[in-house]
Amino acid sequence: MPLGLYGSEVSSRFLLGTARYPSPAMLEEAIREAGVDIVTVSLRRESLGIDGTQKGSGQAFWSLIRETGARILPNTAGCHSVREAVTTAHMAREVMGTNWIKLEVIADDMALNPDVFGLVEAARILTEEGFSVFPYTTADLGVGERLLQAGCQVLMPWAAPIGSGQGLSDINALKAYRQHFATTTLIIDAGIGRPSQAADAMEMGYDAVLLNSAVARAGDPVLMARAFALAIEAGRAAYKADPIEPYLGAMPSSPLTGMASLS
């Protein structure tokens, strides 16, 4: 079943970031190899450099991303205030021609944790302006509720700090989050390091996974993109197949009744 996002449907549940690859060609190959439908692009210095006075100076990289054919989810990475994030979203809509926005309002520059108060406020402003907001948030239920009230139809809790590769650092919180927002589209955003962690999140019922560094900084980004695509697909299938519950003690896998009598 395809994944529904603000009225659009995509088949891949693997959303990929576009920063810090050895080359744009390798990014393009990773997108192709993993069958990724949505890529997230920063408007800030890491990629397009189109803020400030040098508009258009990152056009070449932007063209290369567009040529991949993937749907663009612009992000507000590096924004520290509501105003900055809203302005960046406006710029993204103008430059990239989409009302989708992955909303990041960063609290601390070292921890890169979301400023959840600013996030909710920016989400409300942008939703009222007609944006489809994909908020990068924590696994806090109360904040999730506020984001839904602000008009978000998708929530993107972190697994661990951005770029850390720590995986699902609070697995119980993420399980509770999935249970609480049973009918909301949930995407794990940030902190994933290995495909097994992505598979775990998908087995728990998360709808999709978004990551960047785990692929971009791998020794072979293209092969790692493929590994993540397989893991995400496997995790999703396992979730739908309804896995068995763990049981204390052994359970014979061969039937014990009706054994042939050999004496």
Add this chain to the structure above:
Amino acid sequence: MSRQHEILPSIGIIGGGVAGLVTAISLQDAGYDVHLYEKTEGLGKETCSWFAGGMIAPWCERDGADDLVRDRGVESLSWWAHHYDGVQQQGSLVLSAARDRSEILRFSRRTQQHETIDEARIAALEPALAGRFREGLFYPKESHLDPRFALPALEQHFLKAGGAVKRGYEVVADELKEDIIVDCRGFAARDDLPRLRGVRGEMIRIHSAEVNFTRPVRLLHPRQPVYIVPRAHGVLMVGATSIESDSHAPVTVRSAYDLLEAVQRLHPALGEANIIEVSAGVRPAYPDNLPDIEQKGRVIYANGLYRHGFLLSPWCARKVVELIGKQEGKAA
């Protein structure tokens, strides 16, 4: 030289940066009559090679790049040693703060030709860093040079061996009389090479009376890895950012902060160093960030050296020589 100029095609090279000069000398070595055309009056900040680190580091550069950067870069160690006597064969050093140890582990797995060294060995190699780092990687075969001395020296070498240099005006390939033209203009050739893009790099030069190094030091960091290359007379070159932009605008506060913060982390005494230069340049790159040779009529484009001008220009030049060698009969 046994080969005769009369039977070989004449070659005109456009662009006097590292790509142009290395190509000119490599063709001259192969016996060709070579003329170099450069639009600027003297070597300087209009050439992106001017801002380069000048590290001949095929193994270290493999990190965050393609295997081919290493494979194609190894030959440059001997090329530079043969053509420029200012090459410093001191190896290179890779360090990280204790909390970023995972970066050293990753770097060590990804690269070859290194030794893991301890605190005592680091202090023996770079006394200024004694007691500051517990663990590092040493790449004994790598070398470095100062582009601002190496480029003029190459030009002199080229002139002495009978080459001709015409500076100070811009030329167009069509107007040149040579049989074969090699276009080494870097990002200036963008209009002829639609796949070429600019990647902005920013660097800072500082002068310290207290702290100096013998070899390039790379300080790994998950966010902004920085390298510091020693120059003559207490000058250190700090580089370099890599931003997907072809803007020549002055260095941003953010980039300067990132570079300088790393410098002070490497050694607090560098906080007292004087900033003597802050510059930005635009590197030419193809989508795979690897150099490429492409021919259109009698014009051969050698471009896309990206971050690896000094490391990969000998490979690139050899490919140009081979390509011209195959066409000798036709062109002459």
